Amino acid sequence: QVQLVESGGGLVQAGGSLRLSCLLSGSTFTNKNIGWHRQAPGKQRELVALKNGSTGTVYADSVKGRFTISKDNSKNTIYLQMNSLKPEDTAVYYCNVRSLISPLSYWGQGTQVTVSS
Secondary structure, eight states: OOEEEEEOOEEEETTOOEEEEEEEESSOSTTEEEEEEEEOTTSOOEEEEEEETTTEEEEOTTTTTTEEEEEEGGGTEEEEEEOSOOGGGOEEEEEEEEESSSSOEEEOOOEEEEEEO
16 A cells, blocks of 8 residues: 655744655555645645656745655655745645656645745
8 A cells, every 4th residue: 555654744834844745655656657746725726846766856936946856765755955944934744755657646634834934
């Protein structure tokens, strides 16, 4: 059974940093896109960062230069380093792993990030 488990969320002051982690079990990152999305209260879920082995990395304009997506294949873990956090970054953050060779897509349960002003 494939599972994604996020951790690392919390409460931080504006200007601070957090690093989110997402552990993948039951599969590997081979032939898969990895990404982070977020959903703020009353808003639709939006893409934050997407990493594809062949096309590179894409970031939402609102987080460019502040957030960095990475992965550690040896630990089967995806990371999102978030620096210079702003109150508008407050949301539930979800990791996503999507197969490049099938319609399968997996989501974590989400981790809350709250940035105080």
